[in-house]
Amino acid sequence: MWKPDRHSQQPLYEQIADHLEQRISYGEFPPGSLLPSERKLAEQLGVNRSTVIMAFAELRSTGIIESRTGSGTRVSATKWGVAPKHTPNWKRYSEGGGFLPNLPFMRKIREALAHNPELIDFASGELAGDLAPNDEIAALMSEHRYTSYLGYDNPQGYIPLRQALVSYLEAHRNIRTTEASVLVTSGSQQSLYLITQCLLSPGDAVAIEDPSYCYSLPMFQSAGLRLFRLPVDRYGIDPDDVRALYKKHRIKMVFTNPNFQNPTGTVLAAERRKRLLDVASELALPIVEDDPFSLTSYDGAPPSPLKAMDEIGSVLYIGSFSKIAASGLRIGWMVAPRAIAERLADARQQMDFGLSVIPQQVAAQFLNSAYFEPHLERLRMQLLFKRDLLVESLHRELGDLIRFEIPQGGLHLWCKLTPDIHDGKLLEEAVRRGVVFVPGSVYGSDSGFVRFTFARARTEDIPSGIARFAEALRATTDG
Known part of the structure; x- marks a missing residue:
């Protein structure tokens, strides 16, 4: 008899739901037929009853099965009709294919920024709006007739x-x-x-x-x-x-x-x-x-x-x-x-x-x-000012808790934290306090490294953003 794979990264309840859905599609459980009870199925599969309950809930959410008090759980008759019809398992499709999704940390950062645009952003590797040549490009678009x-x-x-x-x-x-x-x-x-x-x-x-x-x-x-x-x-x-x-x-x-x-x-x-x-x-x-x-x-x-x-x-x-x-x-x-x-x-x-x-x-x-050269000069000056403000804030808030080499160009500051930390916990604490950064493990390093991008955050937010990061770091290490 089939058993769920406890070594798989897929949760047990999802494995059970997928297996039952497959058996239903093969006609082992025709439309309207009664499924084994939660307790009996749990005993057969060697799992907790709560795991089967979650699997049934997954199948109910797609209309494949339906449960009624006193009548047990049956394969849906209305969904399948005389000739069984299946809604594509879009969840399975979304997890398949050859093109992998972004790393979990990057998805978490993107979701945090989408949920709370007010986060102080030391993660996004792009220029802030005030560093871009917006006025220059607007002028060019008004001066020239495009095709x-x-x-x-x-x-x-x-x-x-x-x-x-x-x-x-x-x-x-x-x-x-x-x-x-x-x-x-x-x-x-x-x-x-x-x-x-x-x-x-x-x-x-x-x-x-x-x-x-x-x-x-x-x-x-x-x-x-x-x-x-x-x-x-x-x-x-x-x-x-x-x-x-x-x-x-x-x-x-x-x-x-x-x-x-x-x-x-x-x-x-x-x-x-x-x-x-x-x-x-x-x-x-x-x-x-x-x-x-x-x-x-x-x-x-x-x-x-x-x-x-x-x-x-x-x-x-x-x-x-x-x-x-x-x-x-x-x-x-x-x-x-x-x-x-x-x-x-x-x-x-x-x-x-x-x-x-x-x-x-x-x-x-x-x-x-004629706008290009002056823009580059202004960009360099503004990035240098932001870099220096970030460095000053890190020295003030973290002192010996952080080490870094000061870059002579670019948008990023790469830092090594001296206390032992857990990347995920530090990121969660930082987001809770209103600031986001990129853990160094995203780039293949060991835990304890962080990348701060100083081009995206507003100048006035850099000191408070680092103060919030320092609070998150201390909360993580104290815990």
């Missing part, structure tokens, strides 16, 4: 935007390319998705940084990739670790964020950059360089990207407007060999027939306008 053609555009991206990106990349990132090698995407995340889905195969081994934003993206596991970690120290990853992973696991690709790395804020040392490119050349190993934060460099002298040093074409370079202008524009880009750009453009066309042309036109105008 009246609203059909599908070039799947590789709006040509004037790709031309503007070619000029931007040479002027600001010392990257020389052509519009044929530029693919416009819906932000950096779509670039990563296209790479994992189109250039790699299930079972392939890839290297990601540890800790890493990539670790928080289930898209890598959804693609069936095997992830191997490259530890990040104060100078970034060690190229010798790349060589070691290649020898041991035959990694197919390296994913790195060398400038103001997310979440640590580190910058890959110049000597390591050269060695990394040498290793990639020696092993014919592609490098995916995600570079969203470079232009936030507070001194106005952003570190050079790997792509600018890439003489043989080892690097796929990813950039985005999200961290320097406005995430809502959903404009990102990839610089890749022409064959790769065309391959990924073809795949993206199958997904959405290409991006909306209007945001691409706005982005092209903004890059070419």
Whole structure:
């Protein structure tokens, strides 16, 4: 006789409900037939009666069974009729499929922010509204007449935007390319998705940084990739670790964020950059360089990207407007060999027939306008002010309870808490007190690390937000 699997992650009552539903669908229990009593079924299955009660409640909620006092529990006659009919088990569908949901902590953070928009937000990795070039973009939209053609555009991206990106990349990132090698995407995340889905195969081994934003993206596991970690120290990853992973696991690709790395804020040392490119050349190993934060460099002298040093074409370079202008524009880009750009453009066309042309036109105008440089300068100053305010607040509220390296660019501060903590309990306490952050375990680190994003919270909320976090930390450690 069938028994529920006590080692499964699926609750026992759900297993029982699914099993009964299957037997009903197979006709073992026809419409109107009486089911075993809760007590008898509990004895047969070796579970508590309360577990069977919950299973019956699950089936009643979908109309599969019905219970009447004194008459027991029967298979619904009205739902099944003469020819049994079934409502799809949407719960089972929602838990299936190959594309995994976001990590539980990230879902919890999103739900908390949706439920209470007044939370002080140190979690969202985007610019606050007052840091975005809202007035500049509004002015551009009033100054320029955008296309009246609203059909599908070039799947590789709006040509004037790709031309503007070619000029931007040479002027600001010392990257020389052509519009044929530029693919416009819906932000950096779509670039990563296209790479994992189109250039790699299930079972392939890839290297990601540890800790890493990539670790928080289930898209890598959804693609069936095997992830191997490259530890990040104060100078970034060690190229010798790349060589070691290649020898041991035959990694197919390296994913790195060398400038103001997310979440640590580190910058890959110049000597390591050269060695990394040498290793990639020696092993014919592609490098995916995600570079969203470079232009936030507070001194106005952003570190050079790997792509600018890439003489043989080892690097796929990813950039985005999200961290320097406005995430809502959903404009990102990839610089890749022409064959790769065309391959990924073809795949993206199958997904959405290409991006909306209007945001691409706005982005092209903004890059070419006199507004762009002053916006970057103002953005750097405001981010620096917020960073310093966050650092001052952490020193005042937590003192020796927290350690961190002060980043010279980017939006994040990576911190190590000295007391032993439970990530989940600390997050719950923080949300209860009106503040939210990202636990370090989301990025693959051990418990005791946190990432504070200072770009999203309002300036006036940063000190009180850290005070609330300190209260939550003390409540967690005291408990």
